Amino acid sequence: MAISKLYYSQPRLRELETRIVSQREQGDKHLVVLAETIFYPTGGGQPHDLGTINGVPLLDVFEEGGTVYHVLPQPLTGGEAFAVLNWERRFDHMQQHSGQHLFSAVFQDEYGYKTESFHLGEEYCSIDITAPLLSPEEQLGAEKRANELILEDLPVSTYTLQPEEFDSVPLRKVPDLPGPLRIVEIQGFDYSPCSGTHVERTGQIGLLKLLKAEKYKGMTRVYFLCGQRAWEDYRRKHEICTSLVSLLAVPEAELEERIRSELERKKETEKLLEELTAELIQFRAQKLVSEGQSPYYLELPGISVAEAQQLARAMLNLTPGAVVINLGERLVLTHNLPQGPHLGQLVKEQAQPLGGRGGGSPTAAQVFFAHPHQLQQFLALLPREIWEKTAE
Ligand SMILES: [Zn+2]
Known part of the structure; x- marks a missing residue:
């Protein structure tokens, strides 16, 4: 792992003074290479970081041939670079990504379902697991177990393994790639090859909430949220719930029953209205x-x-x-x-x-x-x- 990739060696580093190694134009954008960087490039299912270099906002960060390119809307002047990371976005990605490792490991260990793919987007996070159907008990069980492991606050560490060392740990899966592997370990629980950025302890994932599970190409797509996103989702849902409680003037526990009875009443009223309209039309016709x-x-x-x-x-x-x-x-x-x-x-x-x-x-x-x-x-x-x- 190149020393210049500080997002690996110092994942909490939010500011950096460094040198501009090169920059070139590509279309209406400018690709800048720095001597070292705190910006994670898109890869391993994790979106790229954002932030600024010398006050200019980053549009994209990608890696090609081992070099990290910073995409900017305008060129930089001078040879010095002052990089500032959008830490909120990065920490969100770390929470979702570590949460995904944890959740995938729980599904595999508890129920034998492997994770085939992972999506970390602005809108949602999901994993596709090899379960033709996921029962409500399994959903609840996996969510409960994942949150227990978060509370256990297990250390998360990263290290590199050479091919001859692959057998030394129970790897979640061995990718079909030559050369050494970067391993993310949730201590004693999960060993996954991964190029993403992660929290230092499972406690930093905060909270993991399964939102829904749906059938997808013979598998099950499980939507979930971690950390700040889960809290925001809770806050939003609590707001909706509170406003419904006040609107319908019932305690929260009776909310569902009340809405059901209101819908039933609406159906009856509509039926009555239909009958009265038919009668009225009859009178009008006469x-x-x-x-x-x-x-x-x-x-x-x-x-x-x-x-x-x-x-x-x-x-x-x-x-x-x-x-x-x-x-x-x-x-x-x-x-x-x-x-x-x-x-x-x-x-x-x-x-x-x-x-x-x-x-x-x-x-x-x-x-x-x-x-x-x-x-x-x-x-x-x-x-x-x-x-x-x-x-x-
Ligand atoms: Zn990963």
């Missing part, structure tokens, strides 16, 4: 039929298409005839005349050329117009005769 004559033309911009259809059907249950309801931008057309026009075709042939969109069956159709004048033009094509000439 009044309209007794006071007017077919073809009935109604302007009802306030009601829904479904209500308009219901009303038209209710009217035609009482009398033979035709009903046209104008909802503002939409017309609902219905009749029950054996010789009446084919309404679906009428819309297609007469309304569509005017810009109308819609269609329907021989006895029921609807059409939408973006412009009121188009709707009026179409209405003008529907004189009394269109219904009467073919009707008995």
Whole structure:
């Protein structure tokens, strides 16, 4: 391990005075190499660090051929570099990454599930484990065990092993790479080859919370949070819970039951409303039929298409005839005349050329117009005769 990678030898170093070794342009960015660095480059599942060099914010850090490149939006002047690490971001990555090692080891040791991949992102952390299904008991058991190991405050150390020494420790897995391996050991519990940065003791992981487990490509994807992220998640959820408690005026323990009963009441109210609406429509239909004559033309911009259809059907249950309801931008057309026009075709042939969109069956159709004048033009094509000439 090169001495210049201070994020390994001194993972808590947050500031550094050093020299600029080289810098070159790449597109509109500048790649800077320092004599030594505190910035971790993207790798081993862990995102790169951020921070500033001589006050210029870092955009990215990557490693190529053993050299760490610092990507900046502008070139640096002079030969000196003063580097400042965004420690909050780094420590967050350390908490999530060490937590992942711990959690993966628990799943393997307690249940025999191996970790196939690890994601450490801004939004979430997850591992894919070789469990076709993870029971709620296993989820709870693994979470409990991981938090016990955090409280045991086990030392976490890193060291390099030569290939001939690989057998000296129970390695979690041996990567298919030649040469020495960097090992991260959770004392006496886990020995994983890893190039990431880690906390010094498991206690610094703080807290590990499993959020959910879902099936993924024959395995299980387990989402979790560690440390500060877990606390923030708890804080946010507590806020939601507190606000619901005050909104519904019930103790927290009764929250779920109360929401269930409120939803049940809502369902019953909706059912009652539906019944009353049907009854109201029936009354309305009777009044309209007794006071007017077919073809009935109604302007009802306030009601829904479904209500308009219901009303038209209710009217035609009482009398033979035709009903046209104008909802503002939409017309609902219905009749029950054996010789009446084919309404679906009428819309297609007469309304569509005017810009109308819609269609329907021989006895029921609807059409939408973006412009009121188009709707009026179409209405003008529907004189009394269109219904009467073919009707008995
Ligand atoms: Zn790792």
